[in-house]
Amino acid sequence: MRRGILGTLGSPLVQVESPEGSVVAAKVESRNPGGSAKDRPAVAMVEAAERAGELGPGDRIVEPTSGNTGIGLSMVAAAKGYDITVVMPASKSPERRQVMRAYGADLELIEGGIAAARERADELAAADGVVQVGQFDNPANPEAHYRTTGPEILEQVGDRRIDALVAGSGTGGTVSGVGRRLREAFPELEVVAVEPAANAVLSDGESGDDEFQGMGPGFVPPNLDRELLDGVETVDVGTAEAAARRLAREEGVLVGQSSAASLVAARRVAARLVEERGVDAAAPAPDNDVGVLDDDPPDREPIPPECPLVVTVFWDSGERYMSTGMFD
Numbered sequence: 229m230r231r232g233i234l235g236t237l238g239s240p241l242v243q244v245e246s247p248e249g250s251v252v253a254a255k256v257e258s259r260n261p262g263g264s265a266k267d268r269p270a271v272a273m274v275e276a277a278e279r280a281g282e283l284g285p286g287d288r289i290v291e292p293t294s295g296n297t298g299i300g301l302s303m304v305a306a307a308k309g310y311d312i313t314v315v316m317p318a319s320k321s322p323e324r325r326q327v328m329r330a331y332g333a334d335l336e337l338i339e340g341g342i343a344a345a346r347e348r349a350d351e352l353a354a355a356d357g358v359v360q361v362g363q364f365d366n367p368a369n370p371e372a373h374y375r376t377t378g379p380e381i382l383e384q385v386g387d388r389r390i391d392a393l394v395a396g397s398g399t400g401g402t403v404s405g406v407g408r409r410l411r412e413a414f415p416e417l418e419v420v421a422v423e424p425a426a427n428a429v430l431s432d433g434e435s436g437d438d439e440f441q442g443m444g445p446g447f448v449p450p451n452l453d454r455e456l457l458d459g460v461e462t463v464d465v466g467t468a469e470a471a472a473r474r475l476a477r478e479e480g481v482l483v484g485q486s487s488a489a490s491l492v493a494a495r496r497v498a499a500r501l502v503e504e505r506g507v508d509a510a511a512p513a514p515d516n517d518v519g520v521l522d523d524d525p526p527d528r529e530p531i532p533p534e535c536p537l538v539v540t541v542f543w544d545s546g547e548r549y550m551s552t553g554m555f556d
């Protein structure tokens with residue numbers, strides 16, 4: 229028995245349908261207690277502020293966020309007894325607002341993107357007893373993924389080598405923290421960030437308007453470790469949403485836009501690695517039958533070592549996107 233909800237962080241690593249000769253597996257982060265990967269940095273950033281003596285009883289947390297960090301922080305604030313104000317672009321999905329309000333958070337909706345939300349949060353944080361945890365530059369954000377998500381993945385793949393991590397980037401916390409940990413274990417690992425095609429700041433230095441929620445903040449955040457990256461893939465929202473619909477209908481995995489974009493990019497990288505390695509088409513292919521229970525069949529063939537294993541991240545559930553119409 230856990231002493232509280234915050235001790236239940238963690239998620240499964242699930243193989244999904246993969247290009248021939250490769251295996252793509254996704255960390256299904258909707259299984260965290262607040263429903264997304266951002267629960268991990270939310271707990272870590274609040275506890276770091278408590279340890280530093282910056283946050284204590286009676287204080288209020290304030291944070292600009294496109295949603296999932298706000299939900300994670302609202303859950304942590306409720307569990308630990310803090311007040312919280314979430315500053316959020318009005319364009320983000322109403323489901324997110326409803327969930328934060330359910331946790332008792334105060335919400336301030338602003339016009340504009342995440343940069344405008346940051347400015348407003350800075351104003352609010354100037355008051356006494358108000359603490360902004362600052363997900364874009366707080367080292368506890370990538371550190372949470374380095375300490376929890378990365379080691380979980382290493383344990384979940386067992387003795388398999390991981391060839392690439394392909395993951396969307398918002399604050400950069402996930403791709404940087406997980407990437408750092410996996411690179412320690414596998415020095416040859418490729419780390420590839422994913423960003424919206426219409427807001428490809430990492431690829432071409434130009435920000436733009438995009439419809440993704442959670443990835444592509446329109447600037448290069450301090451928490452993104454660009455040194456770690458071997459490449460950047462761009463995906464447009466239409467392609468991502470089509471991939472999310474297929475994943476839900478054909479594999480029974482319900483995810484949102486940035487998760488599906490990460491899958492599209494992960495499949496591209498997997499196909500490229502198969503080609504680069506010249507994986508022998510006549511060699512036994514990996515068991516890519518993904519709709520089975522783990523012990524059915526019990527004698528699953530081991531995946532041949534030359535077949536690349538690409539890990540990606542599914543941040544949250546498609547249920548957080550119903551109002552966007554992407555599944556209609």
Ligand SMILES: Cc1ncc(COP(=O)(O)O)c(C=O)c1O
Nearest residue numbers: 296397398399400401402442486
């Ligand atoms: C849905 C979604 N996708 C992707 C990301 C990007 O994660 P990170 O901020 O760790 O780069 C986030 C972050 O909030 C998110 O909410």
